[in-house]
Amino acid sequence: MAAKYSGSMSEENVEVVKQFLGFGNFQAEALPDDRLSELFDPEVEWIPIPKGLLSESSYVGFEGIRRFSSDFFAAWDEMSVEPKKLRDAGAVVLADLRMRGRMRELEIDEVWSAVFTLGDGRIVRVQAIRDKG
Numbered sequence: 001m002a003a004k005y006s007g008s009m010s011e012e013n014v015e016v017v018k019q020f021l022g023f024g025n026f027q028a029e030a031l032p033d034d035r036l037s038e039l040f041d042p043e044v045e046w047i048p049i050p051k052g053l054l055s056e057s058s059y060v061g062f063e064g065i066r067r068f069s070s071d072f073f074a075a076w077d078e079m080s081v082e083p084k085k086l087r088d089a090g091a092v093v094l095a096d097l098r099m100r101g102r103m104r105e106l107e108i109d110e111v112w113s114a115v116f117t118l119g120d121g122r123i124v125r126v127q128a129i130r131d132k133g
Contacts, residue, residue: 010091016039016093017086018083019038021097036062038122040065040123046065046068047059047125048072049128049129077104078100079102080100081099082097091117092115093115094115094116096112110130112128112130115127
């Protein structure tokens with residue numbers, strides 16, 4: 001059962017997202033279930049950038065989070081993710097992330113965004129967005 005959305009703990013929501021982004025480039029594949037459960041709802045859904053590098057349209061649950069992390073970082077020869085700005089919007093936290101990476105001859109230095117939806121103090125959904133600015 002998914003967590004209920006609540007806007008009453010918005011500052012705490014920002015802190016949860018900060019904790020998650022604090023894991024070296026949010027590589028979650030090595031995190032045990034008990035650590036993931038501190039940050040994520042067991043039914044969390046991660047939606048990557050449409051038409052991006054990843055073939056799946058969404059990743060669900062703790063295994064989905066691990067698979068997303070592994071799939072995403074395996075695609076790059078080098079990749080770093082630096083949180084630039086976190087904006088509190090009640091039950092959601094809007095994150096601007098500087099993405100720097102290299103794969104083969106392709107190099108990027110872009111700002112991507114993510115919308116983190118939280119409920120009961122844990123992340124229940126992540127929607128990634130590539131800015132076209």
